[in-house]
Amino acid sequence: MKIAVVCANGKAGQLITKEALQRGLDVTAFVRGENRSAAAKSVIKDVMDITAEDLKGFDVVVDAFGAWTEEDLPKHSTSLKVLCDALSGTDTRLLVVGGAGSLYVDPEHTVCVADGPDFPDMFKPLAAAMAKALTELRQRDDVKWTYLSPAGDFQAEGERSGQYILGGEELTLNDRGESIISYADYAAAMVDEIVKGGHIRERISVVRR
Numbered sequence: 096m097k098i099a100v101v102c103a104n105g106k107a108g109q110l111i112t113k114e115a116l117q118r119g120l121d122v123t124a125f126v127r128g129e130n131r132s133a134a135a136k137s138v139i140k141d142v143m144d145i146t147a148e149d150l151k152g153f154d155v156v157v158d159a160f161g162a163w164t165e166e167d168l169p170k171h172s173t174s175l176k177v178l179c180d181a182l183s184g185t186d187t188r189l190l191v192v193g194g195a196g197s198l199y200v201d202p203e204h205t206v207c208v209a210d211g212p213d214f215p216d217m218f219k220p221l222a223a224a225m226a227k228a229l230t231e232l233r234q235r236d237d238v239k240w241t242y243l244s245p246a247g248d249f250q251a252e253g254e255r256s257g258q259y260i261l262g263g264e265e266l267t268l269n270d271r272g273e274s275i276i277s278y279a280d281y282a283a284a285m286v287d288e289i290v291k292g293g294h295i296r297e298r299i300s301v302v303r304r
Contacts, residue, residue, distance in 0.1 A: 096210070097154050098157065100115070100122060101159060102125065102160045103126050103132040120289070120290075122136070123137065123138060125145065143173065143177055148219040155189075155190060157192070162224075170223050188241065188292060188295070190242075190288060195208055195249065196219075196223075199263065207224070208214070209294070239276070241296075241297060245281050246302040249281070255280055263299055264298055264300075269302055280301070291297070
């Protein structure tokens with residue numbers, strides 16, 4: 096199985112690349128500059144410049160793009176559109192590193208995590224930008240996409256336990272009432288989804304068991 100990890104130099108991208116390589120998958124890192132991932136093969140190219148030709152021959156493309164500054168937040172939508180357009184009409188699957196703010200907290204799917212009174216104001220612009228990108232992604236019936244949201248507490252330095260619960264559109268809590276996942280366990284869940292590929296055009300979520 097041939098995998099392209101876009102933005103492989105980021106923290107999530109590096110861990111997803113490492114996890115996939117450890118399972119014997121063929122991984123190519125797409126990076127803007129020097130390849131800092133574990134992948135031996137790399138393509139130096141900005142995500143905004145990726146074309147259909149660049150992604151030809153891959154079974155799966157992982158979109159690990161992340162932007163944090165106000166001026167870059169719209170790129171969550173524009174970069175995802177670039178990748179969707181490049182993969183339009185192909186059998187290559189697109190797996191997207193998503194956000195937790197858009198997970199629903201009611202069975203009617205009318206209220207999201209980011210709508211809650213305790214959601215930090217500093218993260219609201221990011222959550223809104225990622226939710227917009229997800230809304231636009233849902234309109235793409237020409238791409239075999241899967242959107243994977245982390246738990247609410249997404250811990251960059253957490254350990255890999257390999258134990259997680261796969262959820263759906265709603266915020267899922269573990270038996271201790273927690274919504275928490277490490278980047279390493281998120282990477283494990285992402286690679287499991289890469290291998291299994293059972294949630295085409297669906298948003299799924301993951302929380303530590």
